[in-house]
Amino acid sequence: MKLSFVTVCYIILNTILQVLVSATVNEYSEIKEFIKNEAKRLGFVKTGFARPDMVDQSIAFQNWLDKNYHEDMKWMENHIEKRLDPRKLMDDCKTIIVFAANYHNQVNYSDVKISRYVLGDDYHIVLKKKLRKLLEAIQQKFPQIEGRFFTDTAPILERYWAQKSGIGWQGKNTNLITRDYGSYIFLAEMLINIELEADQEHADFCGSCAKCLDSCPTNAFVDAYQLNSNKCISYLTIEKRADFSPEESKLIDNNLYGCDICQEVCPWNKFARETEIEEFKNRLHLINKNLDFWSSIDEKTYQQTLKNSAMKRTKLTGIKRNSRAIKSNRI
Known part of the structure; x- marks a missing residue:
């Protein structure tokens, strides 16, 4: 045919x-x-x-x-x-x-x-x-x-x-x-600008666990998956620019910058591994500096200590304010 x-x-x-x-x-x-x-x-x-x-x-x-x-x-x-x-x-x-x-x-x-x-x-x-x-x-x-x-x-x-x-x-x-x-x-x-094959969306594996919610010392979580930044220690010590109220000072406890509590209690972080990126190990010495150091830090020392550091986001005034709050919590 x-x-x-x-x-x-x-x-x-x-x-x-x-x-x-x-x-x-x-x-x-x-x-x-x-x-x-x-x-x-x-x-x-x-x-x-x-x-x-x-x-x-x-x-x-x-x-x-x-x-x-x-x-x-x-x-x-x-x-x-x-x-x-x-x-x-x-x-x-x-x-x-x-x-x-x-x-x-x-x-x-x-x-x-x-x-x-x-x-x-x-x-x-x-x-x-x-x-x-x-x-x-x-x-x-x-x-x-x-x-x-x-x-x-x-x-x-x-x-x-x-x-x-x-x-x-x-x-x-x-x-x-x-x-x-x-x-x-x-x-x-x-x-x-090229359309590549999309990967599958990841499932949620939190299940019934609520350790992060239960462990937050400031009750910053309104509900699961919903954070009220006003009460979050990370927000207070990093993003907030004004002075603390007496209640806020108590909330931050011993946290100079940020807070990892809700991560530290997460069961999935038992799988956390040491970073292999050398630049992310360059400031481990910061954890050895005590409250007296941060309380008395001046502009020059601040710039030298935190050069190229994300910790500068809270500015020197924020470091000083946070230090004062921690001091008041130790009285």
Whole structure:
């Protein structure tokens, strides 16, 4: 049986299309694998991919703002349309890539407590350097790719996208938890103009556990997955700019900067491993400095001690205020 000219053309075109589609799929698979391998080489412990759709928790986020649970962090109210739709952060954004970097260090405090995340160099600086190198490597191998990267520096709901991309899940303490590294991780994102296969969204493995909620000394959790920043020790010692009320001074107890209690009690953090990123070990000496040091610190010593440190976020006035509160708690 002879085939018509039209039928023959259809078969040929369909075959060509299948070959092109297969080649495209293979190339995109190669891109994804390359990104994961390069990210690992640069020190990221996890990489996930997600489709940049509208955030499906927009109502919950707006309710959180309406209740003023963000207190002085008014920047959370800015660029809401971008927070809820990452495609507005970059023209032609087709994929969100999320990276996790482990910052955990085993510490034994000798006096005041300082959150683990500042016991290394400023993660904004460290991770931006890594992301810049990563994007350069990607574009050298695949020149058609355009991208933007962030690490806590853009209006994007990092933990939401980390869960969407399969990195981990947002725990009842609102931290991002991973099964193999716990919650002592930094997050970073890259938006690119190529549509890569999305990874499966991570399931929630908190179950019936409520250790983080029960252990919070200030009852900062209104409910599971909902934090009232007004009562959070991390917010009070880092983000709050005004002086403490007598009640707030008591709440911070012995915490000079930040608080890790809801992470320390989390069962998943038994899987926490020591960081392999050397820059995140550079300031372990800070835990050996006592209250007298922080109480009497002057501008020059402050700048020298905390150069390139995320701990400078609370400023010298914040360090002094926190020190005074701890002193009053020891009387």
